[in-house]
Amino acid sequence: MSNETHDTVFIGKKPLMAYVTSALIQLANVPSVNIKARGLSIGRAVDVAQIIARKTENAGYTIGEIKIDSELLESQDGRSRNVSTIEIEIKRSTS
Amino acid sequence: MSNETHDTVFIGKKPLMAYVTSALIQLANVPSVNIKARGLSIGRAVDVAQIIARKTENAGYTIGEIKIDSELLESQDGRSRNVSTIEIEIKRSTS
Numbered sequence: 028m029s030n031e032t033h034d035t036v037f038i039g040k041k042p043l044m045a046y047v048t049s050a051l052i053q054l055a056n057v058p059s060v061n062i063k064a065r066g067l068s069i070g071r072a073v074d075v076a077q078i079i080a081r082k083t084e085n086a087g088y089t090i091g092e093i094k095i096d097s098e099l100l101e102s103q104d105g106r107s108r109n110v111s112t113i114e115i116e117i118k119r120s121t122s
Numbered sequence: 123m124s125n126e127t128h129d130t131v132f133i134g135k136k137p138l139m140a141y142v143t144s145a146l147i148q149l150a151n152v153p154s155v156n157i158k159a160r161g162l163s164i165g166r167a168v169d170v171a172q173i174i175a176r177k178t179e180n181a182g183y184t185i186g187e188i189k190i191d192s193e194l195l196e197s198q199d200g201r202s203r204n205v206s207t208i209e210i211e212i213k214r215s216t217s
Contacts, residue, residue, distance in 0.1 A: 066165065070161065073164050093189075095171060095210065
């Protein structure tokens, strides 16, 4: 086990609720989790964050800092192109 | 003309550069612009913000506050469902 306080959930092609569950399990152990995605998965990362924030409204976790960036990836034809990324922090409410 | 200092670019199905141009034109007149999108267009909103930030790196505009939320929309079958939204502020660099 690491002593980092930030764990990361990387959004891919699984059903949304798989990532919601994974983030909630991590949040039981650490105070905040980062949800990361790039390219076409960015919208799904926002969905996951919103589902967690909405379903735990009273309990509760809230959305923290949101960062966007871009990464240079090499595509299959050998050319490099920029892909947008997002990182959404989910943390325990301090109220 | 309004005296608001925040203008908005709503991301839809046009080519990305149409929104980049539209945002840059608004930024010539106001200090900050919000780029808004929902659902499947969220990734494209991040792309537009990143293109502006990257291409004007020295000039320059930077990414400000980013907010995510969800809206209740009625789908065609009459049921209501939540759609995620994003709002990305682009503003003049203060450096």
